[in-house]
Amino acid sequence: MTTQKLTNWGHYPSIDTAVLRFQWVDQVRELLSQTETLIPRGMGRSYGDSSLFATVLDTTRFNKFLAFDEETGALTCQAGVTLAETLKLFLPRGWFIPVTPGTKFVTLGGAVAADVHGKNHHKEGSFCDHVLSLDVMKADGEVITCSAQQNPDFFETTRGGMGLTGIILHVTVRLRRIETAYIRQEIIPAGNLDGIMKLFEESADWTYSVAWIDCLANGEKMSRSIMMRGEHATLDELETAQQKKEPLSLPPRSQLNIPCMLPGFLLNSTSIRLFNSLYYHRHPKSMTKEVIGYDPFFYPLDSIHHWNRIYGRRGFTQYQVVFPMENSRKGLYALLDKISQRGLGSFLAVLKLFGPQGGIISFPRQGYTLALDFPISPRHLNLLNELDEITLKYNGRLYLAKDVRMSTYMFNRGYPHADRFKERIRQWDPRGKFASLQSQRLGVSL
Amino acid sequence: MKSVLILGALSDIAQATAHRFAQAGHHIIFAARRIERLDAIVRDFEIRYKDKPEAVAFDALDCDGHRHFYEVLSTKPDVTICVFGALGDQKEEEKDFSKARCILDTNYSGAVSILHVVAADYEMRKAGVIIGVSSVAGERGRQSNYIYGGAKAGVTAFLSGLRNRLYPSGVHVMTVKPGFVRTAMTEGVKLPPLITATPEQVAADIYKAYEKKRDVVYTLWVWRYIMLIIRVIPEFVFKRLKM
Numbered sequence: 001m002t003t004q005k006l007t008n009w010g011h012y013p014s015i016d017t018a019v020l021r022f023q024w025v026d027q028v029r030e031l032l033s034q035t036e037t038l039i040p041r042g043m044g045r046s047y048g049d050s051s052l053f054a055t056v057l058d059t060t061r062f063n064k065f066l067a068f069d070e071e072t073g074a075l076t077c078q079a080g081v082t083l084a085e086t087l088k089l090f091l092p093r094g095w096f097i098p099v100t101p102g103t104k105f106v107t108l109g110g111a112v113a114a115d116v117h118g119k120n121h122h123k124e125g126s127f128c129d130h131v132l133s134l135d136v137m138k139a140d141g142e143v144i145t146c147s148a149q150q151n152p153d154f155f156e157t158t159r160g161g162m163g164l165t166g167i168i169l170h171v172t173v174r175l176r177r178i179e180t181a182y183i184r185q186e187i188i189p190a191g192n193l194d195g196i197m198k199l200f201e202e203s204a205d206w207t208y209s210v211a212w213i214d215c216l217a218n219g220e221k222m223s224r225s226i227m228m229r230g231e232h233a234t235l236d237e238l239e240t241a242q243q244k245k246e247p248l249s250l251p252p253r254s255q256l257n258i259p260c261m262l263p264g265f266l267l268n269s270t271s272i273r274l275f276n277s278l279y280y281h282r283h284p285k286s287m288t289k290e291v292i293g294y295d296p297f298f299y300p301l302d303s304i305h306h307w308n309r310i311y312g313r314r315g316f317t318q319y320q321v322v323f324p325m326e327n328s329r330k331g332l333y334a335l336l337d338k339i340s341q342r343g344l345g346s347f348l349a350v351l352k353l354f355g356p357q358g359g360i361i362s363f364p365r366q367g368y369t370l371a372l373d374f375p376i377s378p379r380h381l382n383l384l385n386e387l388d389e390i391t392l393k394y395n396g397r398l399y400l401a402k403d404v405r406m407s408t409y410m411f412n413r414g415y416p417h418a419d420r421f422k423e424r425i426r427q428w429d430p431r432g433k434f435a436s437l438q439s440q441r442l443g444v445s446l
Numbered sequence: 447m448k449s450v451l452i453l454g455a456l457s458d459i460a461q462a463t464a465h466r467f468a469q470a471g472h473h474i475i476f477a478a479r480r481i482e483r484l485d486a487i488v489r490d491f492e493i494r495y496k497d498k499p500e501a502v503a504f505d506a507l508d509c510d511g512h513r514h515f516y517e518v519l520s521t522k523p524d525v526t527i528c529v530f531g532a533l534g535d536q537k538e539e540e541k542d543f544s545k546a547r548c549i550l551d552t553n554y555s556g557a558v559s560i561l562h563v564v565a566a567d568y569e570m571r572k573a574g575v576i577i578g579v580s581s582v583a584g585e586r587g588r589q590s591n592y593i594y595g596g597a598k599a600g601v602t603a604f605l606s607g608l609r610n611r612l613y614p615s616g617v618h619v620m621t622v623k624p625g626f627v628r629t630a631m632t633e634g635v636k637l638p639p640l641i642t643a644t645p646e647q648v649a650a651d652i653y654k655a656y657e658k659k660r661d662v663v664y665t666l667w668v669w670r671y672i673m674l675i676i677r678v679i680p681e682f683v684f685k686r687l688k689m
Contacts (some may be wrong), residue, residue, distance in 0.1 A: 002634050021633065024483050061630075064490035077487065089494060 006056060009308050010404060011048040012376045013437070014316030021058045029141045031431065036073065039436040040163045042107030043082060046114065047183065047318045048404025049437035050162050057167065059109055065089070066170065073175040074132055079168040079201040081107030083383050087174075092248050095175040096232070096294070098130035099244065104299050114401040115160035115362040116296070119208040119230075122355040126364055127173075128159035134172040143169065157424045160362035162400055164425050164434050180247040182233040183208070183297040187288040189226050189280070193332055196225040197368070200353045203229045208297075213334050214276040215372065216269065216345030223336050224280055230297055239291050248295040250278040265314035265374060272347045279347075286443035311375050318402040319384055320363075320371040321391050324353060326366035331394035335370065335387055344383050346372040360417035363399040371402070374413060381405065400438065408443040416442075447497075452525035453504055453560060454530025456483055456640045458629035459579065460570070462645035463527060466653045470496040475523055477504035477515075506530045507548075507555030516563045519651050526564045527577040528537035531582045532594075533631050539593045558604055565608060570618045576612075577656060578605040579622045582664070589687040609661060620655060622624050623646055625669035641668055642659040 007014035020038065021072040032038075041051035042059050063080035073095055075086070083097055090096075096106075099117040109336050112134060117126045119136065122128075133147040136158055146155040158165045190196040196211050203209045209229040217224055238244045242251065250372075301307050308316070324333035332351075339345055351373045357364040374380040388410055397414025398406050414416045422444050425434075427442075435445035450467045451459050455476035464474050468491055475485050476499055484501035485687075492498045504515055532552045539546035561576060568574030583591055584598030584680035602621060626632070626642040643651075643666045651665035664670040 021630070023630070024486075064486040065490045065493040068493050121613060 006044070006052060007315075008044045008046050008048060008050070008052060009240055010315050010317050010376070011308060011313070012317065012404060013049055013052065014315075015052055015054075015437070017053065018055045019058050020055065021061055022293055023061045025169060027144075028062075028137055029168070029274045032137070032139070032141055032167070036431075037432055037435050039434060039439075040113075040167045041114075042080065042110035043105050044315075045103055045106045045110065046400075047316075047402045049441070050114075050401055050403075051110075051245040052437045053393060056208040059107060059167070062169070063107075067172075068283055073177060074172055075175055076133075076170060076280060076325040077108055077173050079436075080311070081171075082107050085113065088176060091181055091294070092179075094178055094248060096178045099127045100123060102299065103302055105302065105434050106285045107390065108171040108173065111162075112159060112168055112171055113161060113163045115359060115364075116401070117354070117364050118354075119210045119352060120402050121357075121364055122204065122209070122353045123207055125355065126159075126357065126359075126362055128155075128362070129358060131159070131171060131173050133170075134158060134168055134174040136166040137169050138166040139429040139431065142186040150193045153287070154359050154428070155427075156358075157421060161421070162439065163426075164439055165428060166434065166438075170365070176230045179235045180233045180238060180243070181250050181294050182238060182243060182247070182291050183230040183294055184233045184237050184288070184291050185228060185297060187226060187228050187283050187290075188284055189285060191224055192359065193223040193225070193329070193336065196223075196227060196351065199227045200351075200368075201388060203227065207231050209239065210317075210350060212372070213336070213349040213351055214280055215339050216343070217280075217340075223333075226280065226283060228297075233258075233291050237274045237291060243291065250295055253293070253295055253303050255303050255305060258307060258309040261313050262311075262319065264314055264375065265349075267312070269343050269345060270280040272345050275347045276345070311373075314376045316373055316375045317384075317404045318399075319387055320369060320375050320399040320402045321387070321395050322363065322365055322369040322399075323367045323391075324365060327365040327394035327396070331390065331396055332368060332370055334390045334394070337384070338386055338390060339372070342379075342386075344348070344374070344380055344384050346374055359416060361421045363401070365397075369399075371399075401440075403438065406442065408441070411442045447471055447473050447523050448524040450474060450525040451475045451477060451519070451529060451564075453477045453526065453528045454506065455487070455501075456480065457529060457631065458532075458645040459624070459627065459648050460481065460529045461487065462649035463529065463652050464491070464499075464600055465494075466500070466562060466649040467525075467648075468497070470526070470653065473497055473521070474499035476501045479503065497576065504560075506552050506560070509551075509555060509559035510514065511609065512560045512563050516560070516567065522567065523564075524569075525575045525577065526561070526571070527579070527652075528561055529579045529632075530556065531581075532585065532599075533591075534594055536591050538540045547659060549593050550597050550600075553594065554600040554604070556607070557601055561604075561608065565612060565617070569615045570619070572615045574617045575656065576605075576608065576617070576619045577622060577652065578608075578619065579624065582623050582625045582669050582673050584623070586676055586684070588684075588687070590689060618659055620660060621660060622648075622655070623662065623664050624671075625664065625666060627665075641666060641672070 006017040038055040039053040040057045062078045065075040098415040100118045111127045115126045206229040211227045213225045354364040439445040455478040481503045534549040580601040581598040583595040584602045587595045605621040625635040648665045655663035
């Protein structure tokens, strides 16, 4: 065990924690019995305090591949295996992750615990829709196997359950077959929110779609956006000789590294406005079609190591909200309006369209989701409170994996099954073996 | 395809080294006391490297059983890597000799015992490579870990003598001396990041040195020079230090 200062992707909060590590299952049982309360933690890519507590169980050394079925693509691993490791091994063999978030540096256990979504939710759902089975160690040390068919209540509570049902030990997920490591992409600008929403509707048959919004532009240019939609490129869609020669591997991508925390003043409304303007104009007025590698398409920021340092020491958070379909347009306009009014924009403002969602506590639901990054400052936190009012008004909810300041009230209003979730957690973990700063803040743990 | 026997297969350095050799196309034989823990590792390697490794039970302390252990191996290894060891707790060992003896036996006697069995086979075959993992702690005994250091000093001298004995038979013996390494064994110990290796770095150094048939390799390389300085400090100064 080591004691260290731990923080997640948003660099806020940062707390002193005792970190326990394990490589073997028998060690976990022992650690569980010796510890009163802990939270499992993977790569720490949640933005807030979801995997922070006084004692944390680091799962990243529990990272072996256990079985792979070449026919069905069913892969069984220990939960500490990352998406990055999985891609490294399986992409050259013609397999891809069925649902991937915007970074590959997350563990499979983390992907289950947050029930992560990607650019293909409208067609293919969230990560756990492709999980065939889980082994989870409960508070009493017993290991339970669960899936949509086996112990479905436990599975349903574990998916998106932020690690509170127990320690996810093994994950079996079905990988998808691909012909190449490339994506056929189309980039289409839109003048405003209505334009981009129309594009989403038109792109319903595309597997992957996502839009970036300029949330600082005022007047006519307000919410000008860029849609990026894509499909896995087939062999005959490849363009260059290099691609055709090695369809399943990518040329190395140049990596940047932000070596230290940057001063906070660098990211202000002027610099963000400038960035947004440059970003919007780098693409021509009409559609661009191109074939690009999977890495820059799915993981645009992964090549900038420690990009979170650009927010400086104060840290940052992400406000990711989803509105039900019928309220999406009004809700989004209201949010963007408020942000523009206050002049406190985010340069990373990402819009996606979700389809229907399974589970009782997973974040997505049918409708539009907008994700905005904000530095942690009193002004910004005030803004977020104002955004909360809009979210509540239009029956939206916030993503637990990004949240660091949501109130219990927001949580209960946003998640209709919150009570059932809490009941089940109490039933399976009566003594509160698993808790995080977030679960305490939201009233899930005592 | 060469086969590599890894004695003490559960440690971080052992696993990283096994990965490195497997990546280069070698067949791996994992030997460890807690054989049930090897199951996940075997499955992992089979998926990664498309070659199924073997897993055998091995107890460094069961010296009487070492000859039999080696005799019943279904594949006789071309390379034997002896990487088991225990750091222990110096303060406890100072008070309780049975604990100190365990450190001596695990690190030194166990290595002498099994490596003599392997050496006899390799000497007869006139082929083979033995890689013994010692430690910079064996270069000079210091107050904070001289029991472990003493055992490792023994290992270093033993490997040197073994190298000398086996040279005429064309059998190569390589001594690996890691400095600070970030592993489960050093969990909780404060180690200066610039001169602390990861298990992967140690494995890469071992493999490179194995290919070049080096005699003694320090990992990280800088430790060769750190220990040069440490060795040169006169005793009347060294005895006053609190290292």
